[in-house]
Structures are given as C-alpha cells and as structure tokens.
Amino acid sequence: MFQTGTVILRALSLAFLLSLQGAGAIEVDHVISFAMFAQTNAPTGEFMYEFDEDEMFYVDRDKKETIWQLSEFGRGLSFDSQGGLTNIAIAKSNLDIMTENSNHTQAASEPPEVTVFPKKPVELGQPNTLICHVDRFFPPVLNVTWLRNGQPVTEGVSESVFLPRTDYNFHKFHYLTFVPSDEDVYDCKVEHWGLQEPSLNHWEAQEPVQVTEATETVVCALGLVVGLVGIITGTVLITRALRSSRDPRAQGPL
Template identity: 35%
Template structure:
C-alpha cells in the first residue's frame, strides 16, 4: 500500500510522488508516476512509472537517462519523452533534496529510524558442472533502509574479482531487495559464502554454499525454483519505488 508524505511520517528518505491518472481513449484508467527519492546519505533517485512498471530512471553518476522499457515494446523509448525536459527536471529535483531531507528530519517526532532486517539466500544461476564457469547469486530481500553491504569468500578468504551488486529494487511492502553475483568455476571441495551487513542486523548475516557434483535429480528443481522466485520478485517489485516509511498503525 502506498503511503504519501505528511508531517506525521518518519522519513529516512523523503519521497515526492506526482501522480496523474488518465485514460487513453478507453474505459481503462492508466497511472503515470514521477518519483523523486531524497536520501539522508546524499543520494537521489528519480524514476518514471507507467501502470506500475518502470519506464526509466536517472543515472546521475553517468549523467544520463536509462530507459528500461523492453525493446520489443518500443524500438526507441527516448522518443516517448523527446518533448519533455526529463534530465533537467531531475537535476533540479536533486538540488532540492538536501533542503527537503533537512525539513523532513526536523518534523520527525522520533529521530530513531525504523528499519527491517534483510533475508538472504545463495544459489547458482545454472546447473553446476565441474570445471564449467557459472555464477553464484546472493539474493537479499525485505530490508529497509535500502543500504546494504555484500561480501564474498571462497574457502574462508575474501574474493572480490567477478563480484557485482545490482541496483536495489522496491517490494510492495515498502522494503527493498538486491542481487549480488559472483562469477566462479566449480571445483571439488570449494566452499563459498555470502555475507550481508545492514543496520537492522545485530551481526553480519552469512550464507554458505558448496558445489554438489552428485547429480541428484531431486536437487535440480529446488535450485531452479529459487531462481524462478528471485526473477518473479524482480517483476513484482517494479510496481513501487522509494516509498516513505511511516509509523505502524498510522
């Protein structure tokens, strides 16, 4: 359920929602959302949505608009917005974020930030074969605020080569999820771990994985079920973005 900003809401991040509902010559209403998220750590997120699907977001590090509309739907998504000053408007919003966050913090009744601890699982992206390059996925879910640190080890030693971390994505319950991947080549006896650090955790959360070359057919469905679940959650999560956390029961 979406929550809109009011002085009574707790906000580690202030979110401005501009919502237009309209019909495109049909009896079916459509919803267009322009979302600006201002975070206390100084970062700003801007996203456009159409009917709860992300269409684009701003990459301020690269100074560009990133279109996420599938190419099989629109050959050139930029043409849909060619008469709008999308990036210039996003830069203006970013400049306003610092003052807005300060105002939001001043209006908080309780300075203690509400937080939700993450859950994590680790699994390979493909069926594991000895000596064949693969990827391990550490799926971190249901955390707030959207700031986590993910580290990997192989046989107890830190490993960073081949590791990457995705953007964080929103869930419908106003928490977030994120994926970290590690490219690796399965070998007998290797043990991998994924460790997640988050402010809501009392201690780092570690998940351990080791390759199984027994080729037990009962293992396969469980692995691919996990992959399917993660992909499904990514689709569902595209419906909401950077929603302000409010007091429970308000």
C-alpha cells in the same frame, strides 16, 4: 542526521508505494512505475523506473547519465538523466526542511532476508553466475561482500540498485561470475543496521548423484517384475470372471 533521514525516507517510500497499491486494485496487462528517494546516508538518493517489476533504468548521480539495464528497453525509449537528478535534488531539499521540523525519532530497521542461488543449473568447470538476493529490508543502506573460501572477491561482481517493494521495504540483487569447482565454497556476507551481526549465506557446488550401471540394471529388473506381476494378476481376475459368468449356480433365480 542519519536518524532524521531514515524517518523522511520511510515517509517518501510510503507515499510512493501507496499510490502503486491503489492502482493495483485495477486489473491491467502491464505497469510502469518509478521510485525515488533521498536520505542523509549513502546512497543519498536514487531515481529509477520499472516495467512489470523489472528494472528498466536508473539515473547514475555520479556519471549524470541514464543507465539502461536491458538494451531492449533503451531501443525505443529515452530518458533525460537531468530530469531524475532534478527530482532527487527536490526530494533532498524537502528532506532538509522536514529534518528541521522533525522530532529526530529513528525509523525502525527491518533486517534483510538473504537467498543465494546460481543463475543456471550447475556444471563443474562451466562458467555461471551466483546471485545473492537481499530482500525485505529497510532502510536502503547495505554492505554486501562476496567471499571465496573465506577470502573477499572483488572481480566479476555487480549489483542492482535498490528496488522498491509494495510492503514499503526494499530488495536488491548482487551478482558474482564464477566457474563452479568442488574445491571452492562461497559466501554472501550481508551487513545491515537491522542485523545484530553480519549474515553469512553459504553456497557450494553439490556433486551430482552418479547412477551406476548396476543400479540401472536393478531398476530395470524391478520394473519388469512389477509389469509381469500386473499381467499375471489381470489374467487371473479375467479368467475367474469368465468362469463365474458361465456357472449356472452363480446366477440368481429367474
């Protein structure tokens, strides 16, 4: 069942993203787009909207409600979650029909590219957020675990929904709120069918380089020396030029 699901999902993603790609040939100021998919593995379906590639909202299938990612988007807009749920149900029905008529060939899995970085410049002892960006993968089936000093972390974690890419793959963000310390190290552990083994992506706070008072003094002294050498060199060149202009032997015949 899973193999067929991945085949149909690839086709649905292709149809949607090709429509976006065609629209991209026209230069516009802003773009609203939506993504929807259905598959046999969890998550079995998703419906979401984007504005200029920023997630606006998604329909939570379990809670049966619209979840706005930014309050600014939800102030002047509304979306009935039932509309998204209906679209997912239709896609699931189409998936079942296409499954019965497919050759059960498994779609190729694309392994993810993972990057871990802090949301803000790191200051030890100051609250921050670690971001694990999982990019360019297919199908949208993923398991991500945060580790602190090798131990799983479950508090302060959140994630985005699966976000579509114009190359027919997906990307996703996972977040961890934390307080940076020089004693803690973090890993974003990613499991995906395109990987032979889980991917561990390491991050730890780097000690800021301390500039000593002696170093500052040396740098200032060097700057002063370079400035003086420049002044002396300029003065010598100007003096020579003036002397040459006054020397009759330096002038050519009339």
